[in-house]
Amino acid sequence: MKGDELYALLRRRGVLWPTAEIYGGAQGLYDYGPLGAKLKRRIEEAWTAWFVGLSHDYYLIEPAEILPEAVVRASGHLENFTDPEVTCENCHQAFRADTILEKVRPEGVDGLTPEQIADIVHEHRVRCPNCSSTALSVPKPFNLMFGLDFGVTGRERVYLRPETAQSSYLSFPRMWDVGRKALPLGVAVVGKAYRNEIAPRQVLFRMRAFTQTELQIFFDPSHFPLPFGRVRDESLPVVRAARRLAGSEEVEHVRAEELVSAGALPDFYVFHLVHSYHFFRDVLKLPADRLRLLEKSDQERAFYNRIQFDIEANLESLGGFKELGAVHYRGDYDLGRHGQGSGRDLSVTQTGGRSVLPHVLELTGGPDRYLWAVADLLLAQDGDRTVWRLPPYLAPVTAGVFPLIPKAHRAYALRLADELAAAGIDVQYDDAGTIGKRYARMDEAGTPFCVTVDGETVSDGPNRDTVTVRDRDSKTQERVPVASLSAHLGASTRSPRPARA
RNA sequence: GCGGGCAUAGUGUAGUCUGGUUAUCACAUAGGCUUGCCAAGCCUAUAACUCGGGUUCAAAUCCCGGUGCCCGCACCA
Structure with missing residues (x-):
């Protein structure tokens, strides 16, 4: 779908719209509606489950969105941004x-x-x-940062954070204690960041207030133990920097092990690159042939990044490959800067007496962009119907509940919808229009299941208290006893976790 | 931020060049009749000229400015 076409559909269905629309809008700011707010939250939850689930040493925190000037001076944002x-x-x-x-x-x-x-x-x-x-x-x-007046006098200078990463770096000494003084130590943040962009554009891709999902992993560069064997044989669609400089943007499929042995990348980097790629492929369910891992050259990446691959998706609505996330190996730049800025030595002494200023591996991305990608790549015309093939654990509504004939089946269907809602299933009752129209509405909203109460449900025959459950993608129906319905629908609502055992 | 283009109901549009009656049509939405497992039909209703200023007897239409959107460039530590 073209960009404005997709945006029009998302606005019409109440996924998102411009902030302060009745005043003409505000550049770079968007509000999420009922479908969008739920979808975004589910995406964030799936992200957290996946990345914090990588290790028992990775933790989710929620730091403040406002930073004192000293922090952004130390981080370099005050002079460079x-x-x-x-x-x-x-x-x-x-x-x-x-x-x-x-x-x-x-x-x-x-x-x-x-x-x-x-x-x-x-x-x-x-x-x-x-x-x-x-x-x-x-x-x-x-x-490009938003400055704020802080405190009663308003003379203290503070800033809305331009990225969540800084918050994680600041938390390091505290997390070192909370995490029982051991490396590696992962700190995940899902939160807002703010940038006064010169030219906000492409809806969710360049916003002035946006959400970031970031995992900062602090580690000892000489010793980062992890189960690399689990990803050794995974194949990655990479575009290496050297090849790009030679003029080719063609994707090569390279095994993780080869990237380490022949590609000169550290195993901890490749391990996390594989899992980042799998998040997009296996959790968000973006088609593999639309994804690539693009290595940034020395000139392109920030000077403190030693290795950087962007994870990009080919989006029709935006006319090509767009960055969804990245994996940055930032060395000891961040803790070094904040060590200087705060006057506090941020190096740590591990068991055995070894002292180290931890290095940082950053897994970063933006759920606003994930949401747009999920719309671009999974929302499609199928003949004359529009179907949003969201995985069930991302779908804002898990099941639509309809009476086949409203007059005859409304009371039963309403009661059923209430029961399912009470059981924790996200349902939406609908009796407007024909049954086909209701299915179509649900297809467009990405609802994976539709439950229909019909004559047999309320009859005295063998199918009493059973309903039809219609599958969004196959359009097939199966008859399910009402008693086992919530278990049936709830089974697919858990997002994937990385293999740990 | 620069250059170019655009802005009419929820969505897509006609009308703008050449100012003039109640702003066109479709879909969507709501109600009714009918039907009853994949957007059927009929009737009815809701609903728009982006905002401000100017020219004019008269502005959706011409002029100026704001705002927003799209494309290119730039930006995206």
């Missing part, structure tokens, strides 16, 4: 450097250092557009 901006010392108005230099330098200022921009301003005697003063400052970066 920016666009150059010039201020007038005379009237104190601020202007973007590229705007103010439009006439003398139409090609823009990208790639120039603040000093070089200042030289151009000086050389051309550029004046302030507001007061004509030449007292223009050396360009200061325009910050």
Whole structure:
């Protein structure tokens, strides 16, 4: 489906819509409706079950979304997360450097250092557009973080976090104690991050307020024990950086073991790369032939990332491969920076007396993007019907409950819907229109099962107190006793966990 | 942020060039009749010119600005 077509469908069905729509919307902000809120929550729960389930040393925490200035200074966000901006010392108005230099330098200022921009301003005697003063400052970066006034005086500077990762790094000393002083130690966060993006676009792919699912694993680089044998033979659809530099974006299917032995990647990295890939393939059920693991070259990745593969999905709605998540080997950059920033040595002493500043392996991604991918890849036309083939554990509604003939079967069906809801099944009762229409509505919402109360259900015959259960994907029906219905429907609502035994 | 394009009921649209009666049609939604296991039919109802300003006797239509969306570039530590 094309992007605007898909977005229109999602809006119509109440999956999501723009924030403050009646005021014309707000760029980069979206609200999730009933189907979207539930679907997103289920995606987040499936993510947590999968990744925290990788090891008994991995934990979920929920840190605050606001960070003191010292934190973002240490992390580098204050200086790097920016666009150059010039201020007038005379009237104190601020202007973007590229705007103010439009006439003398139409090609823009990208790639120039603040000093070089200042030289151009000086050389051309550029004046302030507001007061004509030449007292223009050396360009200061325009910050892509949302700053807030904090405390009673409002003078304390704080920021909405631009990524959840920092929160996890800050938690490390505390988690070191809580986790019984052992490495590796995994800290997972599912939470909001905020970026004042210049050009929010593509709906859920570039938002100003979005959710991240991140697992930060702290480990001793000389000793990271894990059951690599379990993933040894798994094949991964990779595009290596070297091949890309040689001009080919073609996917190679490479066994995990080969990536370690011939590909020079550490086994702990490949182990987590395999599980990240499997999350998209086996948990979100995205088609394998639409996924690839794209290695970032030295030039592309951030300087502190030693290894980076992006996990990308080929999305028709967005015209190609888009990043859903990534696995970053960040070395000891983060704890080193926060060690300096806080003045507290974050290295730890393990049993046996070995002292180490832990390295970080980061598994990151965004559930907003997962949701869009799940819509793009699993929501499709099948003849004249639209079917959202969500796995049952992600579906916002597990079962629709219908009376075949409302007049005759409404009371029974309503009672059944209440009973199922009380048993913890997400059901939706519907008696509007024809039975075919109700099935179609449920297909479009991704509901895997439809329960229909018919004449036989309420008769005295052999099928008394049985209902038909119709399967979304096969459209086949089976007759199930009402007594075993909640067990029947509930069986498929648990999301997959990684193999541990 | 730059350049280009676009904006009419819940969705998709006609009408805009060339200003002029009650803004077209389909689907969707709600109610009724009928039917009763895969979006059937008939009747009825709900529902829109993105916002602000200007030109004009008269603006969905022309002009200016805001906002939002799409595409390209840039950005995405």
